[in-house]
Amino acid sequence: MSFVSKLIKRQSPLLGIDLTCTSAKLLELSRSGNRYRVENYAVAPFSPNAVIEQDIKDAEEVSSAIRAAVNISKAKASHAVIAMYNASVITNVIQMPNNFSDEELEGYVEIEANKFIPYSLDEVNLDFATIGASAQKEEFSDILVVASRRDHVEKRVDAVEDAGLTVDVVDVELYAVERCFTLISHKIPNHNENTLVAVVDIGATMTTLTILQGGKAIYNNSEVLGGRQLTEEIMQRYDLSYAKAGYAKKTGDLPEDYHSAVLEPFKGVLSQQISRLLQFFYSSGQHNKVDHILLAGGCVSINGLVDSLQEQLGIPTMVSDPFADMIISPSVNVTALNNDAPALFVACGLAMRGLQNA
Ligand SMILES: Nc1ncnc2c1ncn2[C@@H]1O[C@H](COP(=O)(O)OP(=O)(O)OP(=O)(O)O)[C@@H](O)[C@H]1O
Ligand SMILES: [Mg+2]
Known part of the structure; x- marks a missing residue:
């Protein structure tokens, strides 16, 4: 599960799908030169009890909203990137000796992860990525470790896949916010x-x-x-x-x-x-x-x-207006997009991840 690890090369962008407490928000971006372009988007609501405090209670309703969002938006892609909500994810930075091979690294991460994850590793999806040289220990690297309970991840993935899409990436809301912010930081004095x-x-x-x-x-x-x-x-x-x-x-x-x-x-x-x-x-x-x-x-x-x-x-x-500097495809309703823009912050960060390696 690629919370943080690099993606394999892929042919086309992924749809960003943000499952909130009230709706499925879908956004499809592409790149045009060095600018982003909004290709398609839609927000399809659930009834008030389908998702409670970020936990999916009515998977069928969530799936049909996702299906509706795909239909309304006329999105072309069928592969998606979704996010786990922050509270369902455990992250930690660990230090690893630089001379470890990839296999050794994997074993090492599991041993270290056992120390801070309060579940059996069989019950979690675990992912990690090298951040860079460790400032704390010489000849060590910092490794970001991200874990989430497998049943929580599967619930979200199943809801999206039951709508006929394939989930290629499960991201974390926090990272989507970070990514979307890169579009806006230049506006902060x-x-x-x-x-x-x-x-x-x-x-x-x-x-x-x-x-x-x-x-x-x-x-x-x-x-x-x-x-x-x-x-x-x-x-x-x-x-x-x-x-x-x-x-x-x-x-x-x-x-x-x-x-x-x-x-x-x-x-x-x-x-x-x-x-x-x-x-x-x-x-x-x-x-x-x-x-x-x-x-x-x-x-x-x-x-x-x-x-x-x-x-x-x-x-x-x-x-925030994530789309202020983007090209908007003529098929997108600009007034509606402008209204929804601040609410699409996470969806935008996900769609941006969906463009990496595409
Ligand atoms: N023009 C508006 N005036 C007042 N409130 C508005 C307006 N547009 C949207 N809202 C409110 O914004 C809220 C929805 O915001 P948003 O789409 O960011 O929530 P969400 O991400 O679906 O939910 P959550 O973050 O709780 O999971 C709703 O309560 C809606 O009534
Ligand atoms: Mg929200």
């Missing part, structure tokens, strides 16, 4: 190897914080909180169905007291949670302030959210 950027992805049910230092992920954490909570508050207060509340949230077609009684308090809750996530990060290491916040996820479209977070958190905040 004075970005350099020390710059701390907090990528805050506010989705429907999860808010995920990824801290990047000079573009490398050094920390991640998430909380169960997102736009669904706002939808539920609208349902209760105005006695609307889930679908109607979700629609009204986007159009803003709600009674006069909506802003003061529902929207502003919700923004306050979001800002408190993000502040809490940042505090956890600060207390875990030697940093006490991030330089920038980069927002991703569907909730960035909430009216006034960006300014309100920037003001409450006191950190320069911007919204």
